[in-house]
Amino acid sequence: MYPPSIARDRPDALAYVMAASGASLTYRELDRRSNRLAHFWRANGVQPGDAVVIAMENNLAWPVVVAAGMRSGLYVTPVNWHLNAAELAILMTEARPAVVVTSTALAPTVVGAADALILCVGESSEGCVSFEEALATMPTTPISGELLGARVLYSGGTTGRPKRFAQKLLGVHPADAPRRHSELSERLGIGPDTVLLSPAPNYHAAPFTFGLIVLAAGGTIVCMEKFDAAAAMAAIVDHGVTHSQWVPTMLVRLLRMRGRESVALSPTHRVAFTSGAPCPVSVKTDIAEWWGPILHEYYGASEGYGHTYIAPDEARAHPGSVGKPLGSTRIRVVDEDGRDVAAGVEGTVCFEAGGSLKQMGDIGYVDADGFLYLVGRRGFMIISGGVNIYPEEVEEALLSHPAVADVGVIGIPDAEFGESVRAVVELRPGVEADSASVIAHAREHLAHYKAPRSVVFTTDLPRLPTGKLDKRGLVNRFGQPTGNGEK
Structure with a gap:
């Protein structure tokens, strides 16, 4: 995600739109504002290898902060903004951020939890620097020595305490960033004409990751302030959405809207995809009857161990499957002793890549055609x-x-x-x-x-x-x- 690569050729193309308010950023604006923020951080001692924590609701500052971090060599670390001060303090202690970006509503909680430079989006709050004032006097040109940042995610472990997963800092210029999930992106047809509806909180793995993917491709993110089924259906029409991203629960709630005269389908909406939990066969069937065969599914860990993917036609032939592995990753299903089990036999699902075997904590099996089926989570069996x-x-x-x-x-x-x-x-x-x-x-x-x-x-x-x-x-x-x- 390097805004200048898009802004040079398509400066007025929309990078980010808030679904309800319509507030937006072009790629030119995203480039300039992320440069200003990067300069402010540099002027205040934030250096490559430091962490920036994002603790705020979905808003128009999100892509600016992410872009600034990704062009400053920082660990870009979104966290769950629903956490209380004690829970947030635990994450802050582990992340050790040099800077935190938050909002007016959350600033009191963040100030009590973090020992760092804190920027506040919205009205100024005690203990914080105003986000807009910080940007106001800074240059719109790039900082010297731009470096690619790295994504950091916290995923819920089986113990209930979030686990930190940080990608490596590669030490390269952001314009030379490797493509993220290239095979999955190709299967989903993500490109410069993509308009992606993102209905979930931005700190979650999928919205954060696909935000980076779509913006790197020069597409447009339509971000919902919060999920609402009726508002989501309206946003698809109003913003000419081509792609949409869901978890199965959202699809269940969307299906309640089916048949209402006030709910229209959009001819632009050609790809929907779901992740986060296996999508029930009945939900997929009902969505296909309503939207047509456009619902794709992928499965993987926030830690990035590997992914599987299943297309709409494959899902009809292999109902209940979450697909086959992408790229060089292998799926292995093993017993309690770590030995591979036969096709159709349940065991612990593992991803194998580069000689490393990672357990997913899921129980499942692989059929004779190599398609993976998930049965449940080991922790809640x-x-x-x-x-x-x-x-x-x-x-x-x-x-x-x-x-x-x-x-x-x-x-x-x-x-x-x-x-x-x-x-x-x-x-x-x-x-x-x-x-x-x-x-x-x-x-x-x-x-x-x-x-x-x-x-x-x-x-x-x-x-x-x-x-x-x-x-x-x-x-x-x-x-x-x-x-x-x-x-």
């Missing part, structure tokens, strides 16, 4: 009567119930079986169902031992800002043998 039950399989079955809008499945303590299966269900608006019908539906689609033994109804399943189901939050709220709303 339910063991009932000595039998392994994967929540994702039960969730997918329950999502096909006509009254179920959303569902999370967990294990709860059981004196007889060790654990039993509980479904936490959100019903569709205006539709009624009882626990008996939910359990019966599960038994129609699954072996009886996998069906929930109890059902809790709620109106607010806990979700992470990325849209993923918050399994730890679900267990904390609904993981006891009795609870509010159980039927």
Whole structure:
């Protein structure tokens, strides 16, 4: 991502647009503003190899900060802005930033958590330097000795404490940056004419990574301030979106809009892709019936160990698969002793690249054609009567119930079986169902031992800002043998 490479030929091309407000940056503006910010950092002692932490909501300053960091040789480190001061302080201690960029709303939390130069986007806040004032007097030309920065991500580990993953600083000029995920980008058709709708928080791995990819290609990012299904459908039409990026939960919520007269489809929308969790077959089928065969899926770790990809036509032929590995990466499925298992046999999913084997923490299998299928996460597997039950399989079955809008499945303590299966269900608006019908539906689609033994109804399943189901939050709220709303 090096704005001058685009600004030279297409200075007025839109680089970034906020979906709701329409506020935007051209590539010329992105180039100049990121230069100003890089100069301010340099003037205040920020050097290559230092870290810049981004702790703020989706806004128009995001691409400026990322571009400035990527042309200053910094570790560009977005963090979850929903964290409290104590949680944020832990990340700050590990990241050791020289500079933090935040917003007016979050500045008090950040000031209490970080010992660094803090810039505030929006109204000035105590302990911070105004972002706009910092840029105002700085040159619009590049700093001397520009160097390519590196992406840093925090991903949730099985312990619940985020893990830091930093790419290497390559010591090259940003104009010489290697292409990111080149094969995946080619499969998705990302280029200068791409207009990507990004509906998730920018600190999450996929929006951050694809922001870099699309801007490096000279395309346009249409960034939602926050996800809303109706607003997302409107943004696709209003901004001429060609590509869109989702997690499966978003697709479930979008499908609730299907059939409404106020929801129009756009002829420009030719590619949609999903990641973050396996997309249920029923969701893919329904999206294809509504949007046409445009939904692609990829799977991989935030740490960048490797990726798999499946195209819409492959998904029809291999329902439930997350695809084949891209590039030189190999997929291996191993048993508890680290030995490869046969096709069709479940085990721990690993990526192998360059002689290094990385476990993903997922349980899955590879079919005879080399397509990977995920069964569930090892950390949330339910063991009932000595039998392994994967929540994702039960969730997918329950999502096909006509009254179920959303569902999370967990294990709860059981004196007889060790654990039993509980479904936490959100019903569709205006539709009624009882626990008996939910359990019966599960038994129609699954072996009886996998069906929930109890059902809790709620109106607010806990979700992470990325849209993923918050399994730890679900267990904390609904993981006891009795609870509010159980039927």
